Amino acid sequence: MSSLSTIVIGTGIIGIATAYYLAKNHGQTRITLIDRDQPMAFTSAQSGENYRNWWPHPAMVAFTNRSTDLMEEIARDSGNRINMNRRGYALATREKNIDELVGQLHDGLGDSAKNMLRYHSHRRSDTYVPFDSPDWEGMPDGVDIIQNQALIRDRFPGYDPEIQTIIQIRRGGDISGQQLGMYMLDYLKSVGVKRVVGEVRNITQQGGYQVKVANSSGSETLVADQVVNAAGPFADKIAKMLGVDLPVYNTFQQKIAFEDRRGAIPRTMPFSIDLDGQKIDWSDEERDMLLEDPDFAWLAGDMPGAIHCRPDGGDAGKWVKLGWAYNETPAKATWEQQLDSNFPDIVLRGATRLNPALKSYYGQLPRNMHHYGGWYTMTEENWPLIGRMGPERSFMNCAMSGFGTMAACAAGELCAATIAETELPDYASDFSLARYDNAQLMTTLRAANKGVL
Template identity: 55%
Template sequence: MSASGDHVEVAVIGAGNIGLAVAYYLVRKYGVSRIALIDPRDPMSLTSAQSGENYRNWWPHPVMTAYTDDSIRLMEEIARESGNRINMTRRGYALVTRRSDPADLVEDLYRGYAGQGERVIRIHDSGSPHAAYRPAVSAAWEDAPEGVDVLCDQELIRKTFPAYARDVATVLHIRRAGSISGQQLGQFMLEAVRSAGGWLIRGEVVGAERAGPFALSIASGDETVRLCAERVVNAAGPFLKDVARLLGEDLPVSCVYQQKVAFEDREGAVPRNLPFTIDLDGQELDWTDEERAILAEDPATARLTQFIAGGIHCRPDGAESGKWVKLGWAFNERAGDPHGPEPADDHFPDIVLRAACRLQPALRAYVGRLPRGAHHYGGYYTMTGENWPLIGPMATPGVFVAGALSGFGTMAACATGSICADWIMGGQPAPYARMLSLDRYRDPELMAELAGLQSRGVL
């Protein structure tokens, strides 16, 4: 790009999966070719690189269910078009509890699936024939059933999921759920944008002025260049607020750092055909008396001796023929600063492993002896208080936001890009699009409803 001032139709600030998806659907749905993606880093190298790469269509509210359903449909279109280059699988999500009658969880299911509940929710108890439940015999997304199977029969649970602890009493098997390669999805979209004439600018937006078109100042290397843009998209991930401030605006988001660990499962503790599994039950970690006393002495670690809410998750990682597994636990609720050093906790691998042993006892083989080469990493969940995204117009005319996708950025990228493209180009957005925009904060009835939900869907 020259310093003389190139001119584009849309400038997208941020080249993670969300920014790429916005650019992709501007190309695909509206034929926009003069698009600039602006980012000081390589595409998909920040938050997108730390994705769990999972997707599910269950949420405790029908708006979010419809939104992720649409995103999964769009991912399926890309899977078909690309010969499943994005490695889409569908073994489901298994939400696990030791409660034999989790009526509140079933209530959440019916609320999330709204009028579809009677059709898509199937209860399997001791009086149901086991043949009525169809396990995930294949990873192929085309073969999986819709809806949710609620397993309340411990004999059926042990037969289907023998790796789980014997005290598991209920499994909610979300069927339209699985995994994809987020990097391949982003690369597919980037290639389409470039083929249409769009390009990537390596630099940081440090100024924005409205004088007819927007004049963006971009710090790139040792120089600052200017780019004129008719419309601007704020898809800056953890830096959404920074971009908003350049325009004199603020956005109601915070950044919360969450961590994961992946390692080679040499003992075969986690079956390769296991769904993405979440232990919903909170717990106190199984420390020795000596370990507990040492942890309790330090204010920074004392909380680890107390009860911690549920949400520990585990899944096989990579190809079915591989050996790696991935563990995570989004228990941190403290907002952090994405500008500073990442607040990685050296204790986390041990913490998450001990917690996972409660659900999958065979993982105890790794307590205190994680395999060499284990990968401990993390990233920021950029989120609103209600854990819904922000997609649509900002206060400044011609500026749009696509962000605050918390821990669901990969699964919701396609729908986010499509909806944002509709807002930008004046198309017809989805019926629920207004509720995912900043406009929802002017709807006291909706906000009161969200505040009353017992779950925000944070996993």
């Protein structure tokens, strides 16, 4: 297989990781990467850059654990060029009864749950390991469940005092997704992998693949033995060129980042998610105005949970990121960002419920605030599609929803192993199109919450 030539369509982190592991693990270096823009310039540039191994299904737990293993390997080999830390995910709720959440943890962790779930109901807990250090090495795995409000106030002093429960996923944190991609690109360049800037307009088969690419100079046709569809929100468009209908759709999600000049968010705070639904903190006058406008009345009603916040830039940094993936409306992907000018105020006010100190920014977000967004490409069950795509020697690595950065290494490794026809991990079939023939699995997935974070 080492003599086969490959075209990878898409130079987001998923396409780059696919090429990286195809070259690194299998010696296939006759690779051409195609994208209409520079690497990591579109969806990957909008990543929240978080990672975790928290999922309500063992296949996703194994998948993201493997991806974290590979990221740790890169962090060690590169002197932590990717700025990996391990402050975890903190899931906060005002509920004391968390049986449903614990059930999801058991579903994901299986038999290991009894050893990996640690309960803390007392003010002092000898088994609770603080997260004061960002070092990803030496931090515990598993999950800490804290249900003592004094301990919560001590360890999470900025949170809403009404919080009753913290579920802290310990194998989680954040990385620099851009540096992860650049590390891989440096390797690919060293082994002779080529890049072509241009937009794929057509793909035909005739003893291989002919990929027509348009750019500012006109058009050219590239030829390869095999092709990989890693086109992110345009994966369905690329698939249709080969007569394949992928079961995917896109939603546009937004975030903001700003300089926290007032120190509202502690630099040691982990990636924090308010699980509870809410009504946004509008004044009575503002709420009445919203209710009078049919286009905005929804903002005065019940909003979903899962708003999230984290410090950005490490302990010495000053920026914070806020996100709220409440948009569930499918839309056709475009190259232009579909930004809502009201989003910064919406997400800020929503985030103050968990972090009340952020109220000091009402109407006063810094001028250098960055408002950005990207497409979440996903399947109905919110699992990725990795493997054979249909026509002989055509492959896919797509539908990463909001978890592309954290899954990139394992996704690239899996896709590369499929291309090279070598041994595959146990979860390989679950992430391929073959899962749609597994009625039991699909029933389980469709009954689960999709939860995009």
